[in-house]
Amino acid sequence: MKKFEPLGVIGVGAYGIVLKAQNKETDEIVAIKKFKESDQDEIIRKISLREVRILKLVDHPNIVKLKESFRRKEKLHLVFEYLEKTVLEVLEKSPKGLPPELIRNYLYQLLKA
Numbered sequence: 001m002k003k004f005e006p007l008g009v010i011g012v013g014a015y016g017i018v019l020k021a022q023n024k025e026t027d028e029i030v031a032i033k034k035f036k037e038s039d040q041d042e043i044i045r046k047i048s049l050r051e052v053r054i055l056k057l058v059d060h061p062n063i064v065k066l067k068e069s070f071r072r073k074e075k076l077h078l079v080f081e082y083l084e085k086t087v088l089e090v091l092e093k094s095p096k097g098l099p100p101e102l103i104r105n106y107l108y109q110l111l112k113a
Contacts, residue, residue: 004032004079015044016075020082030067033078048076062113 004021007029011018016035023030035048055066055078065081087106091098098106 004030006032015047029082031080031082033080035076035078048078052076052078060113062109 003024005024007020007022009017010020010031016033019032019034021030021032022028035044052066052069055063059065064083067079067081069076069078071077
């Protein structure tokens with residue numbers, strides 16, 4: 001984490017937290033997923049390793065890019081490209097649903113990925 005300056009928490013999930021950070025060397029804004037106790041919990045360890053393997057295999061504009069991964073204090077950290085919004089955020093802001101053309105656009109991107 002010495003290479004990154006944390007800028008805030010983006011989200012908290014079942015397996016860890018996601019931080020917005022800035023790469024001190026390049027000034028690039030990234031998202032860092034920090035897993036909870038990844039070496040001590042067998043389920044989290046398996047899930048995190050599977051995620052890393054899959055993300056290293058894929059390279060598509062509609063799939064978030066894994067830039068690097070590292071361990072610090074026995075916890076796995078995944079560094080991703082930073083995206084302003086997630087589909088979940090868009091859905092939460094539209095409790096009555098999304099316009100059909102937006103749904104088609106998201107489905108198209110998902111299917112292409």
